[in-house]
Amino acid sequence: MITGPFRPTDSGRRLLIIRGDLRSRTGIAYDARAKMHLLDTDFDIIGVDVHPDPADRDGQFSYPIISDDEVPWRIAASQHRSIVLHHTPPDDFRGFPGAWNIGSFYWETDVAPRLQQWQVKIALMDAMWAPCSMIADLIRGMGYTAPIHNITWPFDFTQARRSNPRLRQSISVRLFGDMGDRGFEVRNHSLAEARTSARNLFVTVQSMAARKGLPILLREWHTYLSETSNSSDLLIMRLAFRHASNLSDSPEADFASMLQNAGFRSGQNARIGIIVGTLSDPELTELFQASDAYVSTTFGEGFGGAIVEAIVNNRPVIVPRHTAMCDYIAPDYPLIVQSERRVVGLRGGLSVYPPASSWHVPVSGAVAAHLSAFVDMTAPERAKLARDLRSYAARFCSVPVVRHAMQSFFRGLLAEPRAQTSPV
Numbered sequence: 001m002i003t004g005p006f007r008p009t010d011s012g013r014r015l016l017i018i019r020g021d022l023r024s025r026t027g028i029a030y031d032a033r034a035k036m037h038l039l040d041t042d043f044d045i046i047g048v049d050v051h052p053d054p055a056d057r058d059g060q061f062s063y064p065i066i067s068d069d070e071v072p073w074r075i076a077a078s079q080h081r082s083i084v085l086h087h088t089p090p091d092d093f094r095g096f097p098g099a100w101n102i103g104s105f106y107w108e109t110d111v112a113p114r115l116q117q118w119q120v121k122i123a124l125m126d127a128m129w130a131p132c133s134m135i136a137d138l139i140r141g142m143g144y145t146a147p148i149h150n151i152t153w154p155f156d157f158t159q160a161r162r163s164n165p166r167l168r169q170s171i172s173v174r175l176f177g178d179m180g181d182r183g184f185e186v187r188n189h190s191l192a193e194a195r196t197s198a199r200n201l202f203v204t205v206q207s208m209a210a211r212k213g214l215p216i217l218l219r220e221w222h223t224y225l226s227e228t229s230n231s232s233d234l235l236i237m238r239l240a241f242r243h244a245s246n247l248s249d250s251p252e253a254d255f256a257s258m259l260q261n262a263g264f265r266s267g268q269n270a271r272i273g274i275i276v277g278t279l280s281d282p283e284l285t286e287l288f289q290a291s292d293a294y295v296s297t298t299f300g301e302g303f304g305g306a307i308v309e310a311i312v313n314n315r316p317v318i319v320p321r322h323t324a325m326c327d328y329i330a331p332d333y334p335l336i337v338q339s340e341r342r343v344v345g346l347r348g349g350l351s352v353y354p355p356a357s358s359w360h361v362p363v364s365g366a367v368a369a370h371l372s373a374f375v376d377m378t379a380p381e382r383a384k385l386a387r388d389l390r391s392y393a394a395r396f397c398s399v400p401v402v403r404h405a406m407q408s409f410f411r412g413l414l415a416e417p418r419a420q421t422s423p424v
Contacts, residue, residue: 014414015078016043017071017099019050020087023057025278027305028106031131031153032087033061038154038403042410043083046074050088068094075099083413086125091117095124100413104129104151106302108211108323109357110138111343119143127413131303132324149409152327153303154402157394161313163289164282168192171283173236173273174252176259179266184256191236194273195290198234200375202318203291205284205306206298207240210346211353213297213362214239218262218272220297220367225271227368230375235295236273238287251276288313292382293374297337297367299346299359301325311393316385318370322360328393335370335385338363 103125129151130136171191294310339360
């Protein structure tokens with residue numbers, strides 16, 4: 001509970017309107033819902049689903065949804081000065097008179113778009129919430145002079161994650177095995193069967209967006225298999241076929257082509273499984289629980305929710321340390337994938353990114369080397385890696401840390417003299 005000058009002394013609670021992607025299964029929506037869960041004892045919360053997607057709005061947003069057109073009269077009708085949290089790209093920021101306007105957005109590179117007038121839109125905000133240090137620096141670099149507060153995605157590091165064998169049995173994996181003259185042998189397996197058959201099981205959760213570096217990950221996996229004697233190791237990917245171009249009607253055929261481009265040839269076993277269906281939150285947890293380690297070749301992250309989720313589930317990670325990851329992975333962590341900063345446009349990348357964006361491309365062989373190093377670790381060494389990761393990340397994005405940051409922000413905001421003025 002927030003104390004001090006936060007709660008009005010007379011009847012009623014202050015209105016908080018959050019605008020953004022609220023009901024999807026994107027990380028942005030998960031973050032929005034997690035933040036509102038921490039604030040709903042102190043605010044009357046209303047949502048504006050700025051980016052509704054009929055194919056992806058199964059997430060449980062527990063508060064009323066209104067349209068943007070209703071926001072002004074809701075503000076005018078409120079007994080106390082309202083707060084509007086713009087949890088959207090800056091393109092969708094709006095300055096609503098009579099309310100405090102707070103901006104918060106995710107971005108994966110340290111270069112802002114030049115044509116969307118982000119600088120003008122951000123200047124409309126009374127304050128900004130930055131989910132990571134890189135974005136705070138980006139905002140300040142655009143000339144923003146009002147307060148910037150480090151308020152990120154809250155994770156529960158205290159909840160015990162336990163395996164559910166029955167759920168593990170129900171998750172279907174398409175396993176790509178031996179490659180022959182007619183392509184790869186592809187069979188259906190359950191996650192439970194994959195776990196039983198693998199000496200080491202690596203997982204990743206990602207889309208086919210260019211910045212995720214999937215071709216590099218596949219090449220590194222091919223290199224690792226070519227150099228290791230651990231022939232029973234598996235890589236399982238929860239792979240979303242979005243943000244990709246030039247795909248056919250068969251995700252399986254597209255993925256097989258990518259494996260061949262990564263170097264797999266006739267007679268080789270790819271030992272890769274893909275999960276293409278949507279996984280529920282418990283199923284995603286089960287995927288992490290089934291794994292030995294998480295691996296990623298991402299070029300840039302505004303946060304990296306799947307990486308933190310692996311850490312929360314006590315799993316070591318084999319990932320780069322750049323962009324948002326600098327905030328929750330220690331600089332001396334031994335399995336950091338070395339990367340090189342390049343100012344380039346990504347082939348097949350989203351058009352929203354500037355052609356000369358800054359990206360961090362993994363060094364060739366770095367992932368394969370860390371895979372080999374990991375499989376040689378003892379169980380106590382792996383457990384220590386996981387404990388150290390959790391301890392470091394919790395200082396950045398655990399529920400108590402984020403709750404305290406939000407409490408401090410709102411106490412300061414509502415203690416200002418203008419909090420006593422009447423809405424415009």
